[in-house]
Amino acid sequence: GIQVEQSPPDLILQEGANSTLRCNFSDSVNNLQWFHQNPWGQLINLFYIPSGTKQNGRLSATTVATERYSLLYISSSQTTDSGVYFCAVYPRAGGTSYGKLTFGQGTILTVHP
Amino acid sequence: SAVISQKPSRDICQRGTSLTIQCQVDSQVTMMFWYRQQPGQSLTLIATANQGSEATYESGFVIDKFPISRPNLTFSTLTVSNMSPEDSSIYLCSVGSGILNEQFFGPGTRLTVL
Numbered sequence: 001g002i003q004v005e006q007s008p009p010d011l012i013l014q015e016g017a018n019s020t021l022r023c024n025f026s027d028s029v030n031n032l033q034w035f036h037q038n039p040w041g042q043l044i045n046l047f048y049i050p051s052g053t054k055q056n057g058r059l060s061a062t063t064v065a066t067e068r069y070s071l072l073y074i075s076s077s078q079t080t081d082s083g084v085y086f087c088a089v090y091p092r093a094g095g096t097s098y099g100k101l102t103f104g105q106g107t108i109l110t111v112h113p
Numbered sequence: 114s115a116v117i118s119q120k121p122s123r124d125i126c127q128r129g130t131s132l133t134i135q136c137q138v139d140s141q142v143t144m145m146f147w148y149r150q151q152p153g154q155s156l157t158l159i160a161t162a163n164q165g166s167e168a169t170y171e172s173g174f175v176i177d178k179f180p181i182s183r184p185n186l187t188f189s190t191l192t193v194s195n196m197s198p199e200d201s202s203i204y205l206c207s208v209g210s211g212i213l214n215e216q217f218f219g220p221g222t223r224l225t226v227l
Contacts, residue, residue, distance in 0.1 A: 031214075040220075041150075042218075043218040088216075
């Protein structure tokens, strides 16, 4: 099946710093989502972005589907940005994985005041 | 987006017992899924909950251990049967308006098995 790799696995920042999280995938995808899991376990939708660039406040995301990667940018980080960031994809190929969201292992972000 | 609730939010259970988790959505949805997140790990799909028929399970998950019901387009349950400490995880339901559409997740049920 498709492989989804996220980097870095861990990231520690001071408040106010900027960061870039990366998601590589091994095969073509129909769609891609970025999530933030807060310390209480809630998964929050950040972006639904099969291609192109989207922005939402301090966060933006870019997916280059032809090169099989996506980037999540966090600017002026705040302590509330701490948590785990997941990338998840819908594989394009048919078969048993069609229509099923496949998650990467996540990036653990810690923002210190 | 739909508002999704799960009950219970957390529970501590004894080994050998069973727990049923409920997922309620405030609008009708086509797709409902159940995921497991073991401590420190990513999310793994358990099954797709099909309305009015048996759920579709992923490799490594079986109906006897994780029976699922979906009586209508807004509600589903997942039962974790004959629990062991290895079942300690967060269990999350998710919904989507179509097979490749954006998925939204419930708040999760944090289960600890002693």
